[in-house]
Amino acid sequence: MTTYRVCFFFRRQYRAASGQAPEAIQEVFGQYSEGGVMREQELRRFMKEVQGEARAGVNDAIKESKYLKELQKKGLSVDEFYHYLFSDDNAAHPSSPGVYQDMTAPLSHYFIYTGHNSYLTGNQLSSDCSDVPIIKALRSGVRVIELDLWPNETNNNVNVLHGRTLTSPIKLIKCLRSIKEHAFEASPYPVIITLEDHLTPNLQAKAAKMLTKTFGNILYTPTSESLEVFPSPEELKMRIMISTKPPKEYLESKTTMTSPTTSHKVPTICDRLFYPITKLFIKEKEHEGQNVDEEEWSEEVSDHEAITNDHELNEHYQEEDPEEGDGKSPIEYKRLIAIAAKKMQGDLTEALKIDPHKATRLSLSELALEKAASSHGTELIRFTQRNLLRIFPKGTRVTSSNYKPLLGWMHGAQMVALNMQGYGQPLWLLHGMFKANGGCGYVKKPDILLNDNPDQLFDPKATLLPMKTLKVRVYTGDGWRFDYHKSHFDTFSPPDFYARVGIAGVPVDTTMKQTKIIEDCWTPVWDEEFEFKLTVPELALLRIEVFEHDVSDQDDFAGQTCLPVWELRTGIRSVSLCDRKGQTLKSVKLLMRFDFIFH
Structure with a gap:
């Protein structure tokens, strides 16, 4: 019997990319x-x-x-x-327009480019701790670096790691040296180091020596025990500031949480991995059921605090290591704290009371912020006119995912801390916000958030009339044929691109619209116009995304960017797109037109 083989040959046919103007x-x-x-x-x-x-x-x-x-x-x-x-x-938004905003107001008047767990290379449970992500963040303009400080295994030195997880440690001194070397490569404005402190008094004293020796005279130390008003970014140029709880407050917060029945056993790997997750999921379920006690308002709802073994930590404070330190209380450590983190006491109303003689910092988890925004919106805004508010991801974001930053910004939060290890829409928005003001890492808050007249405090939930309309016309796009292989999007045909354009801002302004799909073309011409009514243009970011339509599978990502609406150059402009991680693509651009209609 004769067997025949039938072969089919496919020839890829690509339409020649046109450089002709639409x-x-x-x-x-x-x-x-x-x-x-x-x-x-x-x-x-x-x-x-x-x-x-x-x-x-x-x-x-x-x-x-x-x-x-x-x-x-x-x-x-x-x-x-x-x-x-x-x-x-x-370009619609020049890459280096320069710093043009007033930089002489107190720190509390600025949004500040802030990272969360800045030392992690990947997920929150098992990735390596390293100075590499710290260096990368500083080079991209991040101004707030977070370090979690823990005793090493022999209790004679300070490590940086995500406590009670499988993350591998890095020595504090290496992180500090890298911060000093790269702090001002992207911006001359101050770098703030927020410390999550789990140290004994002796190790706090040792950490103080490391800080003073490493940073020398660039380390800003306040002349009084507490600042009445924060200095300005201009005053703090080329300076580094430390922010954490004063040692006494931290000790008190831990000892009050200690249970006399807590087990003394050394945690196993399974304990280290599953205890924190279990505890955090319980907290979130309680939150969803609205049966949450007042502790959830406090900083202890963070992943840092929730994964701490309270009894073990208290033992650290009671230990004395005769071979380390000089036996003195960590007075020098406390003196180095330029921005004191506030100890949460009582309910949120109490925490948001303003002390006219002390400027401080308060931290809330994203879940606590959601609840606070619902019940204490204007109080948050009043608090942030003098004090700093830091928002951090909920502890169950073990993959280093993120929350949307706009809720924090519209309530005046200066330090909206995101995990920089991954990618996604929240990070794209963060990148977009801090393209503003020359990319210096400090963006002046709009006047609506700084108006301290009790009768005119901004209310994000209020119904407002549109101030202006942004008209966006999407003409065409090009560059994918240079940055991608011919078969990257479709194996046997050119891509089918469509664009999504929208606004991220206060809820009433937030929207997303989409062009038609242009089939089989590397240089799509959409020529479509959209209008966006803006009630708070000062907080609006323009979102732009391009995808390749796939009939049989999920659409392929083809580029994105976010631009501050208040810095858009009007007219017909080029818009460079970025990859998923926020890096600008070499060739991919859109041609668009922007016009404002004032009401």
Whole structure:
């Protein structure tokens, strides 16, 4: 019997990528050119009437690029004009616009780029602790670094790790040296180190020596025991600040939680892994059932505190190690604390009372913030006008996932701390917020959050009228053909791209809209316009995402970015897209138009 094999051959066919300007751009060019050429006078008119740059000269508009030389030599053709629009010179949000906001107000008047568990390389339970993510965060502009301090196995040195988990430790001194080396690479404005302190008094004294020796005169130490008003970012340039609970308060909070019946056994690996998760899930279930006692308002609901063995910790404080330290109480350690973290006492109303003689910091978990925002919204905003509020992820985010940061920002929280180890929409929003003000890590809070008139305190739940409308027109996109392999999105055909555009802000402003799908094309032309009514434009971020439609599977990610609405350059602009982790792609850009209508 003869066996025949039948072979099928498929030839991939790709439509040639077109560099031709879309019809809408050709129409604009026709309005501002003569005889198919745009000269200096026409470009100046275009810059004034479309781009809203009446005061900018032509040289300012296109700088020292090749387009300026072409313009001066023979004028721009439609293709040259189109390529100029796509260039970085014409970006919707320049990468380095410089710091322009007032930096002389107290720290409490600024949103601050904040990381959570900054030393972890991955998940919250078993990843390595390292200075590498700390360095990466500082280089990207993060200004608040968190370190969890624990005694080493022999109780004679200080480690940084996520306590009672399987995370491997790193020595504190290595973290401090890396912070000093990289603190001001991205920004000259102050770096704040928040310490989660689980040390004995002797080790606190040792940590103080490490801090003073490593940072020297760049370490900011207050002249009095507590600050009445926080200094400004301008005053604190090139300085490092320490923020934690004063030693006495930390000891009191731990001893009051100690149970005389707590077991003395050394925790096993299983204990270390499953005890914290079990305890945290119980807390969350209680929260969902609204049967939560007042302790959940406190900092002890954090993953740091919930996973602490209270009896074991109290033993640390009672131990004396004759071979370490000088036997003195950690007075020097307390003196180094520039921003004292507030000990939670009583309910939230009590915690949010303002002491006119002391500026402090309070921490709330994301769950506690949700409850506080519902019942104490305006009190949160009043508190954050003088004091710092730090928000941190709930402890069950063991994969280093994140919560949405807008709820914290709209209630004035300066330190909305996110896990930097992963990626996703919350991190994209964080990156977008801190593109503002030159990417210096400090963004001035809008006046609505700083108005201390009791009758005019901002209420995020209030029904407000739109202040302006943002019109967004999505023309086209290009660059995927350079950054991705031909078969990356579809094996046998070009990709089918669509764009999503929307607003992240106060609830009434938050929305997302989508273009049509353009099939089989590496340079999709959508030419669609959307309108977004904004009641609080000062807190609005423009979200832009592109996906490749897949009929049989989940749509493929093709780029994203978030831009501060208040810093958008109007007119026809290029928008560079980033990958999932927030790194700018080499070539992928959209061409869009932005216009504001004021009400």
